[in-house]
Amino acid sequence: MPKQVDHDQRKQTIAEATWRVILQQGMEGASVRNIAKEAGLSAGALRHDFSSQEELLRYAMNLVKEKAAARIKAILTLELPPKEKVLRTLLEIVPTREETRAEMEVWMAFTTYFRHKQTGFDAQHDGIYQLMQYLIAYLEQQGLLETGADQELEAERLYALIDGIALHALLDSQRLGAGKISRILEYHLNSMMDAAEN
Amino acid sequence: MPKQVDHDQRKQTIAEATWRVILQQGMEGASVRNIAKEAGLSAGALRHDFSSQEELLRYAMNLVKEKAAARIKAILTLELPPKEKVLRTLLEIVPTREETRAEMEVWMAFTTYFRHKQTGFDAQHDGIYQLMQYLIAYLEQQGLLETGADQELEAERLYALIDGIALHALLDSQRLGAGKISRILEYHLNSMMDAAEN
Known part of the structure; x- marks a missing residue:
């Protein structure tokens, strides 16, 4: 269970980083690279939770x-x-x-x-x-x-x-x-x- | 005078091509290259009328x-x-x-x-x-x-x-x-x- 909680928590952190990037730079700036940087993660770590940029953006939007x-x-x-x-x-x-x-x-x-x-x-x-x-x-x-x-x-x-x-x-x-x-x-x-x- | 008319006419043609590109592909597709193609012009010809992509977009917006x-x-x-x-x-x-x-x-x-x-x-x-x-x-x-x-x-x-x-x-x-x-x-x-x- 803690593993799932960690996972959900990290996805939420990434979604929030996505919002901040969009607020600062608009949608043009919302690359996996920029979002990972804002979230303090590697782009690889981010790809572990989201298989594509679009999946990430949809998740952040739903939140x-x-x-x-x-x-x-x-x-x-x-x-x-x-x-x-x-x-x-x-x-x-x-x-x-x-x-x-x-x-x-x-x-x-x-x-x-x-x-x-x-x-x-x-x-x-x-x-x-x-x-x-x-x-x-x-x-x-x-x-x-x-x-x-x-x-x-x-x-x-x-x-x-x-x-x-x-x-x-x-x-x-x-x-x-x-x-x-x-x-x-x-x-x-x-x-x-x-x-x-x- | 005809020269100015031609010039304005061409700018209008380019602006209309810009609208079509945006309608089809969204703002992400509105590159000088794509707009030139849609207008049937070379990218160089387009740069003759507009010194930057931004100037072109502003012109098309104002129109x-x-x-x-x-x-x-x-x-x-x-x-x-x-x-x-x-x-x-x-x-x-x-x-x-x-x-x-x-x-x-x-x-x-x-x-x-x-x-x-x-x-x-x-x-x-x-x-x-x-x-x-x-x-x-x-x-x-x-x-x-x-x-x-x-x-x-x-x-x-x-x-x-x-x-x-x-x-x-x-x-x-x-x-x-x-x-x-x-x-x-x-x-x-x-x-x-x-x-x-x-």
Whole structure:
């Protein structure tokens, strides 16, 4: 068992080194050689855990997703007023602090990179769309969604809004800081909800 | 003068070849060699017009921007009901047909690529944010914006929505086709506007 733990721990260390390399140098710099150096390992050691650069990149990408999913799951189980719960969930996805900013940057780099690989990584199926559908259905169940709201279009709209904000926060963090992101999201939630509930 | 025309024409040909290479192979394939081949020119001829790969990529990127700007300008001068004018403008930006899809794909590739260059291309200043501010102010002037709407937040929200839709339409065109994009945008416009005006 310790051997498996060591193995998993080392893979995690390598994945984290991969994120740092991408953050510093972009996807162009994410060679096995650079990643091994950042992780303090030999390229040979790295090849022991990952048979190819692509396998390594996929592993590192999945770990980003799992980290975010674990945080969101924790929030969804909290006892909170529905609007606050939805807002806090959304704020775990968009980049409002160092951790989520790095995640989003790495995620964008991966997504663009894998778009032109034959083996097409399912970058679009990151679970965020399903989460948006869930949040809209949750607001509806709580009786908070405006009368006549179209749940399908609301989920699409929220999904696009979230990823658009994430993109802009990365490209222009001066204009779109954490405070403004919260205001936009709260404004949007209010606009979806019955006036009486705001 | 004909010489200058030839020169501009050839630069345009090269820029268009650059777009095609990026569409087919991604940014990784956008070498001077590949672009020259696609344009039917020698690498030497290409270097005559552009002193570096980066200069060429910047030129090709700017041309994407100019093409879209020209189309939008044409729509804004049309005599149309305000809501339709805004909707048609938005539909020129998001990928709903071959031309805008290719533009957006190339634009995303450029944006990601230039993020890690020291000479940082101003990818975030693509003029779309200013256009969104203009459209919101226009709806307000026409008396169509909902009472109490916050123009700054509405512009941010529309900007994020547009780029989010663009991103999703690229990554998952099956789910987000032209018809659905129109429905989301119209739904959003209706939600911003006074109920009496819908």
